[in-house]
Amino acid sequence: MELKKSVTIHDIAKALNINSSTVSRALNDNPRVSAKTKKLVHDKAKEMHYQYNSLASNLRTQKSNTIGIIVPHITKHFFSTAISGIEEEAHKAGYNVIICQSKDSEQLEAKNINTLLSSRVDGILISPAIKTTTVQHIQKAMDRNVPIFFFDRYIDEINTTRVITNDRATSKELTLHLLSQNINKLAVLTGDTSVSIYENRVKGIYDAFQQSGWNTESRLILQQIKLDVDDAYTAINKWLDENVEFDAVFGMNDMAAIGSQKALQERGFRIPEDVIVAGFSNEPISKLVSPPITTVHQPAMEIGKLAAKKMINHIEEKDKSLLASETAVLESHLIIRTSSQRNK
Known part of the structure; x- marks a missing residue:
């Protein structure tokens, strides 16, 4: 039985009689492509059952457009709300998120970081586990030039951005x-x-x-x-x-x-x-x-949003004045x- 060949952007370009580069830009929502062309490309891609190859794209750009999140407990209202804030800002900027929970275990937290590094995330937002007593696993990510920012909880020994409350x-x-x-x-x-x-x-x-x-x-x-x-x-x-x-x-x-x-x-x-x-x-x-x-x-939602914004600005270096060790304090009441x- 002959395996069906995967549809490529070149196949879509040929079907629409346009350049492959235009198809690529349209699929990546590039502002240089008109809304009409984007719709044509997306409709044809859907019709031809095109599957976007994010791995190949990541290898070309050295950027995954993915942020890792590590929280102690997803079920806690504060953290689930903060995650919603992070997701909202991340998706708005074209980023995906991978969510992990440490269950307040240093060992599981270290595993989470290894998993996120293996997934080639562009940055990690973390609220450290209560039982975290060492920082080697966190420093490991930073040594690989993967930024780690804290939200809610933080570790003094790590010099990085933190988004916290008063x-x-x-x-x-x-x-x-x-x-x-x-x-x-x-x-x-x-x-x-x-x-x-x-x-x-x-x-x-x-x-x-x-x-x-x-x-x-x-x-x-x-x-x-x-x-x-x-x-x-x-x-x-x-x-x-x-x-x-x-x-x-x-x-x-x-x-x-x-x-x-x-x-x-x-x-x-x-x-x-x-x-x-x-x-x-x-x-x-x-x-x-x-x-x-x-x-x-x-303000859990606002904490999540601000942490995500700061991480994305840092990854994309949109804010040249952004310090990688700043502390943002939001007001509770x-x-x-x-x-x-x-x-x-």
């Missing part, structure tokens, strides 16, 4: 709100404070205590947990079993706040009358629980809901 300032604002609600002791459930976002949020708490003249030794307890509903639920119950006193809980994400609120309510505590609760990240579920949880809205409104 975590420290917003955490301070939220803590000042909690301190204003006639509380005696604040319990904080945080993630690993070696990770940039949790380090900055904890610093914001200390800033608020210092500004308010509160003693952190006697009026603050802080514990590192996995920051999910189950771990927060367990941590709160353990404190209650050990008769640890507190009348406010600040979960460093909304899942921790929800787990805390659930544990407290099951033990007979009223929210916010007995204990006030706050979270961070503005997960959609935070306004659906009862009572709705005070939180911080982070506090959302006060019933869970922390003791003084209305």
Whole structure:
């Protein structure tokens, strides 16, 4: 049985009686080609079942028009929204994206980077895993002249562009709100404070205590947990079993706040009358629980869009003044809901 020969741009050009170079430009949406010609070429390509050979094109141009994305968890609202922002800007500029998740594992993150390098991506946007303690796998990509930019989380040792939010300032604002609600002791459930976002949020708490003249030794307890509903639920119950006193809980994400609120309510505590609760990240579920949880809205879509724009500008060198080590800080804002409104 004779194999059917693949249709080439030369076949399309012959069928339309035009130059092969015109066909190539039309298929690549070159502005030098009229809309009428583009339509003729695309219609004929579809009719002839032409398959675009991206690999051959990449080898010719040394450019894949593809950006890699690595996030800790695709299922988290913040990251899925940031990915949407990246995709929107990437597709607008004619780029594809390859999405990987590290599941907060350094080993899997390193595998993700190898996969993206093998796919010849032009750049990588990454929010590093919590458990990342070395930078060799990230430096490996940069040594191959594949730019890596951070978004949301970052690693200080790597000198590159980062797009982040004002975590420290917003955490301070939220803590000042909690301190204003006639509380005696604040319990904080945080993630690993070696990770940039949790380090900055904890610093914001200390800033608020210092500004308010509160003693952190006697009026603050802080514990590192996995920051999910189950771990927060367990941590709160353990404190209650050990008769640890507190009348406010600040979960460093909304899942921790929800787990805390659930544990407290099951033990007979009223929210916010007995204990006030706050979270961070503005997960959609935070306004659906009862009572709705005070939180911080982070501009995830805008973070994704800006990170993508900066990466594409860097790849294409459209912005000659762009520094490969700049820090862009976007503003988050506090959302006060019933869970922390003791003084209305």
